Amino acid sequence: MRRVVVTGLGLVTPLGGDVETTWNNLIAGKSGAGPITRFDTADHKCKIACEVKPADHEYGFDPDRRVDHKVQRQVDPFIIYGIDAAGQALEDAGLVDMDDDLKLRTGCSIGSGIGGLPGIESESIVLHERGPGRVSPHFVHGRLINLISGQVSIKYGLMGPNHAVVTACSTGAHSIGDAARMIKDGDADVMLAGGAESTVNPLGVAGFAQARALNMSFNDRPTEASRPYDKGRDGFVMGEGAGVVVLEEYEHAKARGAKIYAEVVGYGLSGDAYHVTAPHPEGKGAELSMRMALRKAGMEPSDIDYINAHGTSTMADTIELGAAKRVFGDDLGGASMSSTKSAIGHLLGGAGAVESIFCILAIRDQIVPPTLNLDDPDEGTEGVDLVPHTAKQREVKAVLNNSFGFGGTNASLVMKKVD
Amino acid sequence: MSDTADRVQKIVVEHLGVEADKVTQEASFIDDLGADSLDIVELVMAFEEEFGVEIPDDAAEKIATVGDATKYIEEHKG
Numbered sequence: 001m002r003r004v005v006v007t008g009l010g011l012v013t014p015l016g017g018d019v020e021t022t023w024n025n026l027i028a029g030k031s032g033a034g035p036i037t038r039f040d041t042a043d044h045k046c047k048i049a050c051e052v053k054p055a056d057h058e059y060g061f062d063p064d065r066r067v068d069h070k071v072q073r074q075v076d077p078f079i080i081y082g083i084d085a086a087g088q089a090l091e092d093a094g095l096v097d098m099d100d101d102l103k104l105r106t107g108c109s110i111g112s113g114i115g116g117l118p119g120i121e122s123e124s125i126v127l128h129e130r131g132p133g134r135v136s137p138h139f140v141h142g143r144l145i146n147l148i149s150g151q152v153s154i155k156y157g158l159m160g161p162n163h164a165v166v167t168a169c170s171t172g173a174h175s176i177g178d179a180a181r182m183i184k185d186g187d188a189d190v191m192l193a194g195g196a197e198s199t200v201n202p203l204g205v206a207g208f209a210q211a212r213a214l215n216m217s218f219n220d221r222p223t224e225a226s227r228p229y230d231k232g233r234d235g236f237v238m239g240e241g242a243g244v245v246v247l248e249e250y251e252h253a254k255a256r257g258a259k260i261y262a263e264v265v266g267y268g269l270s271g272d273a274y275h276v277t278a279p280h281p282e283g284k285g286a287e288l289s290m291r292m293a294l295r296k297a298g299m300e301p302s303d304i305d306y307i308n309a310h311g312t313s314t315m316a317d318t319i320e321l322g323a324a325k326r327v328f329g330d331d332l333g334g335a336s337m338s339s340t341k342s343a344i345g346h347l348l349g350g351a352g353a354v355e356s357i358f359c360i361l362a363i364r365d366q367i368v369p370p371t372l373n374l375d376d377p378d379e380g381t382e383g384v385d386l387v388p389h390t391a392k393q394r395e396v397k398a399v400l401n402n403s404f405g406f407g408g409t410n411a412s413l414v415m416k417k418v419d
Numbered sequence: 420m421s422d423t424a425d426r427v428q429k430i431v432v433e434h435l436g437v438e439a440d441k442v443t444q445e446a447s448f449i450d451d452l453g454a455d456s457l458d459i460v461e462l463v464m465a466f467e468e469e470f471g472v473e474i475p476d477d478a479a480e481k482i483a484t485v486g487d488a489t490k491y492i493e494e495h496k497g
Contacts, residue, residue: 068436069436070434070435070436070453070458073434073436133464134464136461136464137457137460137461137464138457138461
């Protein structure tokens, strides 16, 4: 059986424009939240977000490093973040200069939950105010979700499978899981896989606020707003950014002496079949997804050392924890479980990929990132290590990452250290 | 350089992300400046905006170089 390993990582997040800056800030317990700077929030109920910072910020992102000027002008930010994260991952894997044969065996599976909402919003205004003749000729392909995979394949000449998942907030995890299967099935030897999102625009923020999903009660204390498992939690904080990994067939990676971060061993998927935005109250879908991922990995729940929770800082946190307890036991079998959304917010379609990278780094550094703002843990959290406030050094051999999305879609990934 | 040529050059530099000294009057948008057909559509829209001229599709199709654009604009602006 073909095995799939991770050999490269790339991140653009509210805590950094690259992997190490993001990870160091995350482990240091920093928050990426602040007042929204992209537009005037005077009329908005939600005035905060975890924005990717500008290039001149201490941990900002510089789009000029990997994305052509012309492309930057034509596409939405989620595509810019995705192209950059993919470039980082390829550089990290030592695969920037591939031979032609390998390019035929290398593909992309980089998705997004929503896609180019800022551009859809602004171009709608152009259409309304100035007519169809003023709409940009780059409008459509600058907003389409599969255009990260498209742009990356063109930039690096990658002619393997070109795929893009759209499963709301589980996009990033599904993207990695699907891409791993493509390698297992022999469709490709290398896949760039991940997700990206950028919807910190008036329509995006208003839409989630109207759906009563966003936190609106901590506008004056943005860094305290994302508080998964805390009694005072009151909705998620929107994040933005991208996460992309290089997945590679194990023998291929070994033969070229690649640095191997972890092996993708289990992938579980399920549907809640319950409600468009609310999770099943008993977390049945989440439980199915976790159990399937463990079964595919051929692992026992007790083998898992760290769970990166979906944990959005909403009422759904308790439902996920209940499902995890049924799978892993009341104390999660000694596993630590944290929600890094407490620090970087909810990256929506990017979340599952970014959080999978955090899981991989937890394996690399034997440290698990914290759940910030967990001052007053909710009922039912007793006896569970939710890693409050500060990162924790511990043995991490195997990890599970959960991502759940609107429409009742669930994905879980199990990854483990390669000995 | 005429005022029109100067403004055309600025727009081309901004849209295509090329060095200003490459944007000569003789430069071909596609062969020398790396533009594709959609970039030209966008450039034509930007010229229309900047100079308040209308460049119909059949005229736009004949614009191949920076000089073609400058000339058309000089002849048709108000």
